[in-house]
Amino acid sequence: MRIILTMRPRKNPFIPVEAEGIVPSILMNGAEITVWEGNRERRLDEVFEVAVEGEAATVEEVEVVLRGDTSRLKRIGEYMDGGRITVEGDIGMHCGNFMKAGTIEVMGNAAGWFARELCGGTVVCRGDAGHYCASGYRGEKKGMTGGRVEVFGNTGDFAAEHLAGGEVVIHGNCGDMPGVEMHGGTLSIGGDCTRPCGNMTGGTCTVLGCAYGMIPTFQAKGETNGPDGKNISAFTGDIANRGKGSLLVRRYQYLK
């Protein structure tokens, strides 16, 4: 079953649309769902052209395709528990919050809080992701606990903050403080970042580029083999908080 949702042209395309109902298991039942456009509640077909092809017996056979200008579309795939969502363009904030199973693939860029507090499933972004990608939420001690997040472009600040489980792979550069407060799981950064893993207590973070503003409370453990076979510097920390995480960086530079 393919459910194709094409965003209708809007008078003011900057007004955000909150669409926590766009989840395969909800849409496959044909339930009447509504979305909020700004402060107005709208039927799904007021905002999207809806086309349904085929049928599905289980949620695994459902694919939701989002087309058009979806860059202001928030909270899609929230609590998603199976199936597939494909976003052909950009996606707004909070895509894949709390997702448990299934796959979300974003062909364009993702805004902030991408795959926040993920528990399972796979979330892929072909472009760049915003701040707080694969992170926890304000005040909460546990962030992402399972699943896999892959970003092919760059991400903003605080990627994988409070990471507690699962796998985060960022092929490009990260902003400030990736993996801060991390206590489980693995984080791989293909490019550069600044101040990685402050206050980390567990888990593994690998930086294949340069860690600028390297945090001084990480204890150097010498060199080991990196995932690509080349040498990489290993650190343990954050010892300021009795942490036992491991941070592997190809190059690093302390603040002067």
Next chain:
Amino acid sequence: MSDLLIKNAFVIDPINRINGEIMDIAVRDGRIVEDVGQGAEVIDAAGCLTLPGGIDSHTHICGTKVNFGRYMSPEDMRAGREARRGVKHSISGYSVPTTYANSYRYAIMGYTTLLEGAMAPLEARHTHEEFSATPLQDVMANTLFDGNWGVMEAIRDGDLERAAAIVGWTLSAVKGFGIKLTNPGGTEAWGYGKDVTCIRDKVPYFEVTPAEIIETMIRSCELLRLPHSVHLHCNNLGKPGNYACTIETLNLVPDLNEKRQTLYATHVQFHSYGGSDWKTFCSKAEPVADTVNNRPQIVIDMGQVMFGKTTTMTADGPMEFNLYRLHHDKWSNHDVELETGSGIIPVLYRRKNLVNSIMWAIGLELALLVKNPWQCMLTTDNPNGAPFVKYPEIIALLMSKKYRDAEFATVHPDTGSKVVLPALERELDWNEIAVMTRAGQAKALGITGIGKGHLGIGAEADIAVYPLKVDDIDPSTEYQRVIDGFAQTKWTVKRGRPVSRDGEILVHGENTTIWVDPKIRPERDISRNPRFVEMFNHWYSVRMSNYPVQDEYLKRNLRMETEAAI
């Protein structure tokens, strides 16, 4: 004219010695009257338990400390979210909810009067601002004097009248209600990098002891003729073995007032610990309760701990620092210049944790071992022991041995050897619960005279009608019905106006702030005392003229003037 008639109510009103009479309650213009005419609005309370509006004599709902709890715990706001509806504002939060959430939840449970347990005088404006956003309850604020430099200097000089004059001036300046002492001297000592182990240690620089502070403040309270007694949070909160210090403190208290107690010892659960460390930690509720039983001049509140997430907040800064070292979670400490301090940390009380299980048992033990319910108030020190929404469960625990046993079976298996709770057979009755949740609290606060806590003619028409048919229910076995009944009133009436019905908020009300203004002879007016003014100007970061809370901060308010003896 607004007339209201509550018909066929099953009334328990301990102050007027009514225990289970079916009667009608007539209300005119916010007061209870003999009779109203035909045109009155009628509430049919057929057989429903009807009590005076609930009073919480120790809660933390407004002020900088509570607000800082909100800053620190944004995750707390993910719970309890409700959208705006009708007269109701949108609300959220669990242990430190928004002011409106506090007010609505209290109203739904039948509470109509609240006392904010600790207001730093310097930060009083914030408390009053939040009071103005607490629409459905009358409010008052106890004012912190535990580390007040002026007071401590007066004590060092042995000048009782001067101490009383400072208290009196401060109370009327900041529109406070009573005297709160939180770890007297201890927080200030900690500010100097020291600590006090009990009431006989000297506070650095000031060279006064906690015992002297407590005694002087009790006597100042009586000199000022304040309606409420000193509200004391003893030294050494939360430390194993602190019960000895608690008993020593309680034994200090003279009997000075025939109308009410001389000391209100708060959250005594946190002060009834035996053992010498966390491994030998055990309950010492029995000796503490015995002391209370032998000293009618003392009233305590339970400070019951209930399992789950909450936020602890207190002016006892060193204690919060110790808790932080235990948990390594979020933590905040503040210093309020010349007056007091505070600390906040989030806590999770767990059944699997032995210490937490013992704490849970001690609160219940205190309530069951204190013979006179007028001497023990039902509180959780919201939100320190648990958020106040747990009150119905605590009521059921006190009324049902069976429920206690069922709960006891779920706590840490070693708890049995550390507490006496399983041996306590006492089950409180409806009347005792009414005393512990309203009548006793009103009497302890000294506000029965202004019509609080009872349903006599002329009383403020604060009434809670619970969907509990007392004759039908056996609380010792049907505890779930007790919990459900106390969790949501059928009607809550505030000042003669129904404010909630079956959990639905009906009006956007307006509260009354109750504050005390002791009338002191002009020559004892401390704000004209050169030495005091000099101290103020030298050390405070605000001008004395900017210090008092302006009247604009109080909307509807009730000024209780007292004839001070100085």
